[in-house]
Amino acid sequence: METRRSTGEELPKPAARRLQRPSWNDSRLVAGVLLVLVATIGGAAALRHYDSSIEVLQATRPLVPGQQLHDSDLRPVKVRIDRASSTYLGADEALPKGEVLREVRTGELVPRSAVGSGAAVxxxxxxxxxxxxxxxxxxxxxxxxxxxxxxxxxxxxxxxxxxxxxxxxxxxxxxxxxxxxxxxxxxxxxxxxxxxxxxxxxxxxxxxxxxxxxxxxxxxxxxxxxx
Structure with missing residues (x-):
């Protein structure tokens, strides 16, 4: 059987390639950053869209029939309740005129129906x-x-x-x-x-x-x- 004799010549060696840091010229890096930004902005927009919380008024002290409301009696709180804006006094509205018609305890949300004409007391x-x-x-x-x-x-x-x-x-x-x-x-x-x-x-x-x-x-x- 015929065998190949060594000729003393070395086989070619592959050249090692240096790893390069990604640069802004790298289209893949730019695309990845854009995808992250789009996802972040989209997520924040979705949270704002689906955040149904609104600010309503909460009693900071007991409210009793016959008394008038003052700013010091109330504080704004955020809530997530169906139809809260139509049921409770809103924090972004002027205080209604009239008197408290029924008892509201400290910490309770103030219903719109709890304030009205003094003639109803x-x-x-x-x-x-x-x-x-x-x-x-x-x-x-x-x-x-x-x-x-x-x-x-x-x-x-x-x-x-x-x-x-x-x-x-x-x-x-x-x-x-x-x-x-x-x-x-x-x-x-x-x-x-x-x-x-x-x-x-x-x-x-x-x-x-x-x-x-x-x-x-x-x-x-x-x-x-x-x-």
């Missing part, structure tokens, strides 16, 4: 003298049941009272006395102001004026001081 704030110990836990917006113990008639000497009778259920506290205020029937500066429906005002005032003992019992779930 059918309750009045009545000064109720109570023991100072009862006031310690009450705040504006507390919800209470009003109980009275009427004086017994015909009794001599020491005052005697009938069994307690509940006159009001789930009444809203409109104002509580400041620290150090008194609690006398003669002066309402230290009394708790409770919103009483118009049809019950005469009965509540009659009990107070006749010297009945009045107790305000917080209802279940009522806002209280420190809670």
């Amino acid at each position: 059918h309750s009045k704030a009545v000064a109720v003298p109570v023991d100072s110990g009862q006031v310690a836990t009450l705040v504006k917006g507390s919800v209470v049941d009003l109980w009275v113990s009427r004086k017994k008639t015909g009794e001599t000497g020491r005052d005697a009272y009938d069994a307690p009778d509940r006159l009001l259920q789930r009444a809203v506290v409109a104002r509580v006395p400041s620290a150090g205020g008194g609690f006398s029937v003669a002066s309402d500066s230290g009394a708790v102001h409770v919103l009483v429906p118009d049809e019950n005002i005469a009965e509540v005032l009659g009990a107070i004026n006749q010297g009945a003992k009045v107790d305000l019992v917080p209802a279940a779930g009522s806002p209280l001081k420190g809670s």
Whole structure:
């Protein structure tokens, strides 16, 4: 068999190619950067398009029937709720004229239906003298049941009272006395102001004026001081 003899000549070696840094002249690099930019811009546009959140107003303190709204009572918050703009007061709108028609607790969104003409408020704030110990836990917006113990008639000497009778259920506290205020029937500066429906005002005032003992019992779930 014939074999090839070495001639002493070396076979050609392939030349090594140096890796080059990509430059802006590289069309592939430019195309990749453009694709990233397009994806980023498109994603941001899609998020803006599908972001249904709007700013509405939230109560920063309890709102009670009969009071007027002020900027300090409210703050804007972003929400994602169907038909929120038609249901709640918008943050980009002027505050509506009128008065609060129903209780709105701290942190709740303010419904448009909760503000309107004062003629629609059918309750009045009545000064109720109570023991100072009862006031310690009450705040504006507390919800209470009003109980009275009427004086017994015909009794001599020491005052005697009938069994307690509940006159009001789930009444809203409109104002509580400041620290150090008194609690006398003669002066309402230290009394708790409770919103009483118009049809019950005469009965509540009659009990107070006749010297009945009045107790305000917080209802279940009522806002209280420190809670």
